[in-house]
Amino acid sequence: MTQTVGEPGPRTGSRTGAACTATYVFAVCRGGDPATLTGLPGQAAGNPVRLLPFGSLEAVVQDVSAAEFGEETLRERLTDRAELERCARAHHAVIAAVAGSAPTLPLPLATLYLGDERARAALREDERRFLAVLQRIAGRVEWGVKVYARREAPEGPDRSATVAPTRTLTRTATRTATRTAARTPVRTTAGSAAAGAGAVDSGAHSGRAYLERVRGARQERERRQQAGLVAAETVDRALRGVAVASRRLRTHDTTLTGERGVQLLNAAYLVADGHEREVAAAVAEVRADPACQGVEVEVTGPWVPYSFVDGGE
Amino acid sequence: MTERTAERPITHAPSTPSGPANLADILERVLDKGIVIAGDIKIDLLDIELLTIRLRLFVSSVETAKKAGINWWETDPALSTRAHREAVDEENKRLRERIAELEAGAGESRDKPRDAGWDESRSHSWHHVKEAGGR
Numbered sequence: 001m002t003q004t005v006g007e008p009g010p011r012t013g014s015r016t017g018a019a020c021t022a023t024y025v026f027a028v029c030r031g032g033d034p035a036t037l038t039g040l041p042g043q044a045a046g047n048p049v050r051l052l053p054f055g056s057l058e059a060v061v062q063d064v065s066a067a068e069f070g071e072e073t074l075r076e077r078l079t080d081r082a083e084l085e086r087c088a089r090a091h092h093a094v095i096a097a098v099a100g101s102a103p104t105l106p107l108p109l110a111t112l113y114l115g116d117e118r119a120r121a122a123l124r125e126d127e128r129r130f131l132a133v134l135q136r137i138a139g140r141v142e143w144g145v146k147v148y149a150r151r152e153a154p155e156g157p158d159r160s161a162t163v164a165p166t167r168t169l170t171r172t173a174t175r176t177a178t179r180t181a182a183r184t185p186v187r188t189t190a191g192s193a194a195a196g197a198g199a200v201d202s203g204a205h206s207g208r209a210y211l212e213r214v215r216g217a218r219q220e221r222e223r224r225q226q227a228g229l230v231a232a233e234t235v236d237r238a239l240r241g242v243a244v245a246s247r248r249l250r251t252h253d254t255t256l257t258g259e260r261g262v263q264l265l266n267a268a269y270l271v272a273d274g275h276e277r278e279v280a281a282a283v284a285e286v287r288a289d290p291a292c293q294g295v296e297v298e299v300t301g302p303w304v305p306y307s308f309v310d311g312g313e
Numbered sequence: 314m315t316e317r318t319a320e321r322p323i324t325h326a327p328s329t330p331s332g333p334a335n336l337a338d339i340l341e342r343v344l345d346k347g348i349v350i351a352g353d354i355k356i357d358l359l360d361i362e363l364l365t366i367r368l369r370l371f372v373s374s375v376e377t378a379k380k381a382g383i384n385w386w387e388t389d390p391a392l393s394t395r396a397h398r399e400a401v402d403e404e405n406k407r408l409r410e411r412i413a414e415l416e417a418g419a420g421e422s423r424d425k426p427r428d429a430g431w432d433e434s435r436s437h438s439w440h441h442v443k444e445a446g447g448r
Contacts, residue, residue: 022354066354075356085336088343092334108347112354126350133348144338249345252337266341300334306342310349 022066023052023113025059026094026106028123028130032058033101042094043087044068049094054120055127057134060098061119069112078110099304103138105130106306133309139273141302144249145239145283147232147265148296149224224294231295232265238286242278243269247307264295268307276302 024043032051042049042062051058067073077083088109095106113119123130240246251263271279283299286292 025350025352028348069354071354071356074354078356084340088336088339091343092339106343106347108345108349109343110356111350111352114353118353122350122352130348249341252341300338303342306346309347 020066021063021115022069023116023119024062024064024069025052025111025113025119025123026062026091027060027098027104028057028107028134029060029098029102029104030057030131030134031102032060032098032104036097036101037094040094040097041090043090052116052119054123057123057127057130059119059123060094060104061116062094064112066114069110074110095304103134104304105133105137105309106304137270137305137308140244140270140305140308141273142305142307143239143243143269143271143279143299143301144303145235145265145267145269146252146263146298146300147228147235148260148298149228149262149264150294150296151261227291227294228262228264231292234289234291235265235286235295235297236267238282239267239269239279242275242282243271245270245308249307260296260298268303270305270308271302273302 026042026049029051034051037049037051037060040049044062044064047063049060049062052061053059068077078087091109095104098104099106113122236246247268249266249268251266269279279299279301283297287297
């Protein structure tokens, strides 16, 4: 996947003076409007983001400092969280801008050539592939849909009836266990005979209570998990109904989702441009679906079809 | 930011430069997606991707999820700067093995502080994505 050229070799198109610049390629498009690129900072503020024609297409490129984009330097920079964010947003901003005027194939972050001529040569080799994918995504956009488990699952009447007693038992058992753990005999702490008897009774049952609690918690967890998966599946099915293609993306870790809860589905859908209404209707429908009451559905877009440009369909 | 309020059935985290789209949404697209062509200078984005996975493992092993979430992988000096190429490769290898291990035994590690019990579904999705991404 990764091509690393350790020895740069002959620098086509680069004279001694230009040797310190590299050509950064953001995207490939067909009939891009140069005006949409005006003023974009790209990856090197001050250098214009421009169109580089090759074959029947154009690449969206920018001159960048070869020193700043050397393999080792770049790796270090992108390992820095703030720098990675800046680069990623700048890359995305250029792609989004050009996509406003022409069918656009985004390239992944940091595709670089040692000069325009080398970029042109490499791109020309792939022209046929670019044309095929452009054909597929032209007039289409990507919508992102994520499904999160709600933090507090809504309590159904049947459930609270079965869960509540277990909870009571749980609390008693825990308290008993804590006392025991604190090396204080339960009976001594209780003070009165009645209370002591109660504590003993509770102690005798704590083993069973504990098992019940474990089983209850497991059942609850399985139930929620199952319900979550059903909901995610329902959402996915509904969105696939309005899409020409779909892709599952990796679900985000709770660390990234923050307070939104566990992510059950992260998917992308390729939808005809202008079909926002259909997407909205599908989302509204699943939100109203009883199977989806325990989840939240988040929609983002429209995106340039990042998730649909690589590989065959 | 995106919103998910019931009153607004659909929200736009615009992919236009003016909209502050969620960083995770952007990263998963510009790192993982897009049409790949061989460049003259190209770093292995998979390394970057693995850093995020590393973060996940890190977070699940230490109970400082929130803090680590803010600092991301900066908290790991070994990978923040000047990581020697071979060291990174070695690390990648171990991480892959670890992931395979976690995927195989996802049901057993239930001690995550915030979302215990969702591990299975998560690794299921992950698996799914790996398959999809491999096409």
